[in-house]
Amino acid sequence: MRRSTLSVLRCPACGQTLSLEGGEGAAGVTGRLVCPCHESFAIQDGIPDLVYPRSQPYVHEDADSYEDLIDWMARLLDEDVGDTRARAAELLEVSPGARVLEVACGPGSNFPYLLEHIGMEGELHAFDIAPDMLRIARQKLGEEPRNVELSLANGVHLPFADESFDALLHIGTLNRFGDVRRALAEMARVVKIRGKVVAGDEGIAPWLLSTDYGRILEKFGALFKGHPPLAALPPTARDVRIQWLFGDAYYLIDFRVDRRGRQLNIDIPLPGRRETVRDVLEKKPRITE
Numbered sequence: 001m002r003r004s005t006l007s008v009l010r011c012p013a014c015g016q017t018l019s020l021e022g023g024e025g026a027a028g029v030t031g032r033l034v035c036p037c038h039e040s041f042a043i044q045d046g047i048p049d050l051v052y053p054r055s056q057p058y059v060h061e062d063a064d065s066y067e068d069l070i071d072w073m074a075r076l077l078d079e080d081v082g083d084t085r086a087r088a089a090e091l092l093e094v095s096p097g098a099r100v101l102e103v104a105c106g107p108g109s110n111f112p113y114l115l116e117h118i119g120m121e122g123e124l125h126a127f128d129i130a131p132d133m134l135r136i137a138r139q140k141l142g143e144e145p146r147n148v149e150l151s152l153a154n155g156v157h158l159p160f161a162d163e164s165f166d167a168l169l170h171i172g173t174l175n176r177f178g179d180v181r182r183a184l185a186e187m188a189r190v191v192k193i194r195g196k197v198v199a200g201d202e203g204i205a206p207w208l209l210s211t212d213y214g215r216i217l218e219k220f221g222a223l224f225k226g227h228p229p230l231a232a233l234p235p236t237a238r239d240v241r242i243q244w245l246f247g248d249a250y251y252l253i254d255f256r257v258d259r260r261g262r263q264l265n266i267d268i269p270l271p272g273r274r275e276t277v278r279d280v281l282e283k284k285p286r287i288t289e
């Protein structure tokens with residue numbers, strides 16, 4: 001962790017600014033991040049542990065065999081996983097110098113595709129709840145590049161300040177975040193106004209569900225029956241799009257973050273009447289000429 005990362009980090013319990021109690025070593029800062037609310041978060045081997053609540057349960061996946069499993073899935077679906085990851089990264093619509101967050105990054109399989117867009121002048125922040133996943137992500141990064149910041153965190157309580165990122169990518173846990181509405185609201189909160197959120201997970205395209213293809217895939221797990229959680233998107237979501245990719249077995253939602261939710265102009269007169277929508281809602285007397 002670099003000291004400059006402190007500017008985007010916030011206490012996942014209360015949202016306040018964190019201060020560092022510790023020093024700076026070869027792996028960046030060491031010590032603890034401390035909040036005025038009395039929560040404190042250890043930094044181990046340069047990675048802050050910002051998981052909140054501390055006992056958050058999660059589905060443990062074997063980090064060492066994770067990418068082999070995805071490669072096997074690509075063969076089963078007759079797809080190219082690299083193409084899929086590149087398409088998802090493309091949807092972020094970011095340029096060199098952008099600051100991007102990856103939520104639940106696993107072993108860092110999306111990093112090369114994200115780094116290709118943001119360049120060395122950009123910043124990639126990425127977190128997962130599983131230390132084993134980050135261990136592999138870090139091994140793959142090696143010493144370089146130095147513009148990737150890893151942390152341990154829970155996708156339902158993001159330890160980042162509002163509007164910190166130009167864009168955000170999440171693939172693979174949306175069906176399993178206990179509170180998907182909150183997870184999506186958190187994603188929108190930390191992205192800048194007009195920035196993109198791209199989020200997806202397993203879920204067979206509806207038109208394939210009752211085909212042999214769909215029926216066989218469902219046998220690989222109930223998760224393939226997942227539906228895109230459109231009703232759980234935040235009211236600030238705009239330009240919402242959805243597509244199915246990777247064998248039409250995964251949905252991917254992308255949207256822009258707007259400043260506020262939709263609002264009606266209730267002060268216009270109703271067609272052919274002399275009262276406004278507001279008048280009707282407030283049951284005011286009719287407007288007289």
Ligand SMILES: C[S@@+](CC[C@H](N)C(=O)[O-])C[C@H]1O[C@@H](n2cnc3c(N)ncnc32)[C@H](O)[C@@H]1O
Binds near residue numbers: 110172
């Ligand atoms: C299917 S993998 C996806 C990894 C990666 N995003 C990818 O595209 O391959 C799901 C990841 O979500 C992580 N995870 C599960 N629950 C989580 C949570 N509540 N907060 C953050 N990460 C979580 C798991 O540890 C795992 O690394």
Ligand SMILES: [Zn+2]
Binds near residue numbers: 013014016038
């Ligand atoms: Zn706090």
